[in-house]
Amino acid sequence: MNYRAVETESEYVARLETGADWRAEIEALAEAVEADAAWFTALGAVQDAELWFYDQDECEYYPIEYDEPLEVASCVGNVSWLDGERFAHTHAVLSDPDGTAYAGHLNEATVWAGEVHMRVFAEGLEREHDETTDLDLWPL
Amino acid sequence: MNYRAVETESEYVARLETGADWRAEIEALAEAVEADAAWFTALGAVQDAELWFYDQDECEYYPIEYDEPLEVASCVGNVSWLDGERFAHTHAVLSDPDGTAYAGHLNEATVWAGEVHMRVFAEGLEREHDETTDLDLWPL
């Protein structure tokens, strides 16, 4: 159990731009408000999406592509520094016209409409390589 | 990227009433605490549900109905003014006895049990018609 106390120093609501990339928009918000660490939840819809699944044996991400409109029924993530850039670690649950749900790590998706609540922490967070999982995690 | 700084002026936890409508209960909470804008997450279970999927070509919502008990595995949304009323824009992920997930825009659902955390912002938000998507969005 590794944890750290944080303090919310500012909060934002955002409307993601139709046609832009979902994750890039969240990173643009973080950039605009100079967030060194943040937590967000979001909802909306996208025109297409690329989810990633992490193979825990191969220690590699594999893409799953959707070339159709989908609802974003849930989106939870955070922003922290990774390789000198603000990275929005973004997980999402998507759904199609039948209500069928698809989910995973959201790499990219074209926004149809999106609403985000972001809380920015006073403390910065930076990801570092973790040997056990071969992922970039917080050394809390 | 359209965003606005907000400030949480109060927070609430709520237990939704068994037999009541999930979204109406959230709107009743917003009404009771006079929220002009709020963000919430929730979890619980429902006795039935109607999800909506937005057809991005037709620019119309289509309903998907479930007449069976379902878990509410995730619920994210916000409250703002729409046509003179407090509207809870609510997305949810539901699941059945096999663990199969269904998701989308939650129009209505009969509460079995529900737990909500709502943060009320000092600033009000009002939805306005957006020409591109034919949705009611925030003019941030």
Add this chain to the structure above:
Amino acid sequence: MNYRAVETESEYVARLETGADWRAEIEALAEAVEADAAWFTALGAVQDAELWFYDQDECEYYPIEYDEPLEVASCVGNVSWLDGERFAHTHAVLSDPDGTAYAGHLNEATVWAGEVHMRVFAEGLEREHDETTDLDLWPL
């Protein structure tokens, strides 16, 4: 509509330990920071999982087991007292290599990687038996 005003007295981000139990880790965080009531959202991945579905006729939980790596696309829950212990009521949406989503009440899951944001309330919450649903709910 039963609700209570709460005040966030502290906030934490945590990284769940690879190999530990997902829910036990969240309860360990609550224990470490002496949370008498808290709300959290989380994301990550697990090595296996046991979801529970509540049968609203039988008033009993039935387990659904997954013995394979899954993404945690969404996790929403809260911490309050139940039978003298801090209990993390945890719902989650999981997904497999095809992006297929599974969801429900998360009883246990072996962490691969997990990131949590927890807000601790100044006010404590305790669950009590509810006759209508046969669940332990908050008497707000």
